[in-house]
Amino acid sequence: MKKHNFSAGPSILAQEVLTKTAAAIINFNNSDLSLLEISHRSKDFVDVMDQARSLALELLGLTGKGYQALFLQGGASMQFLMVPQNLMPIGGKAAYLDTGTWAAGAIKEARLFGETVVVASSKEANYSFIPTDYQVPTDANYFHCTSNNTIFGTQMKSFPELDMPIVCDMSSDIFSRTMDFSKFDLIYAGAQKNMGPAGTTLVIVKEALLNKSGRTIPSMLDFEKHIKAESMYNTPPVLPIYTSLVTLQWLKNMGGIAAIEKINEQKAALLYNEIDRNPLFKGAAKVEDRSYMNATFLLHDEAHAPLYDSIWKAAGISGLPGHRSVGGYRASMYNALPLESVQVLVDTMQELEKSI
Ligand SMILES: *Cc1c(COP(=O)(O)O)cnc(C)c1O
DSSP states (O other), X not given: OOOEEOOSSSOOOOHHHHHHHHHHHHSGGGSSSOGGGSOTTSHHHHHHHHHHHHHHHHHTTOTTXXXXXXXXXXXXXXXXXXXXXXXXXXXXXXXXEEOSHHHHHHHHHHTTTSEEEEEEEOGGGTTOSOOOOOOOOTTOSEEEEESEETTXXXXXXXXXXXXXXXXXXXXXXXXXXXXXXXXXXEEEEEHHHHTSSTTOEEEEEEGGGSSOSOOOOOGGGOHHHHXXXXXXXXXXXXXXXXXXXXXXXXHHHTTHHHHHHHHHHHHHHHHHHHHHHOTTEEESSOGGGBOSSEXXXXXXXXXXXXXXXXXXXXXXXESOBOOTTXXXXXXXXXXXXXXXXXXXXHHHHHHHHHTO
């Protein structure tokens, strides 16, 4: 039987998506060729790229609003440097909200390009909350934030209203909840959390933002070049893009983001209710800032860890140990994780309570 996969990333994909990907690897579109052995410029693959780009915009409600969708390489980590290189003019300024390891990684790269103001940070509290009381310098060229902190299990529930472009790393919660995505000017997300396998990164960018930095940008790092080339400036990672498309189709067929959001809310409520009810466990993140995608929780008494670990492993659960910077457990409940898997997890927590 398939494991209950709570892995933080690369992470669970819908069974139907895996089946379709496997079939395309063997025989793509009845061509008697594998998806992996055809030209990325063949009509069949160009269709995949076009559909993936337009469906990403459609699901986010951004079609016809001046945005372009790109499937790039180098992971979300490459966006840490592509964003300042493309958006921060020489002598310019960028504002960043430091809410976790990934935000800090983005800040480190931005500093290579110019003045980078950290408007607030929860680092001193081991990133257990999202700072809310901060001022963004009005002369910043953009504001950067991370919508969901995969490692610490916090999630931004609201975003500041600012008179400047807003850039958001949505790697671990894109397509998981409804929002007015047009409030953002640039959104990026590594595929391997909520969209597909590792190897491609979705970038949604407002075209009006580009070509203003006055910098000479190497071609592979230039959003404009990737837009002109329709996301095929060089050979794209065909497999992760194909699997991302199939995942987006799966999401659309089930009713899009609004439909998955309801299930995600049920999953999160089920688990957090148990974390709060069960006297053996406690949540790691501030309650108001808890992530619906990555729930971090700890045992009050670490001495129970060997018994609990044997219980959840026996229940067919995988990927539950917490990140080393938080410890305890992290249950990643991405779109493809069924509600039943969360019920199995809750059952193991109750089983521990009964056996102590
Ligand atoms: C996983 C993750 C990253 C890093 O993604 P890579 O594709 O490995 O570079 C960045 N930001 C967030 C929020 C993540 O969850």
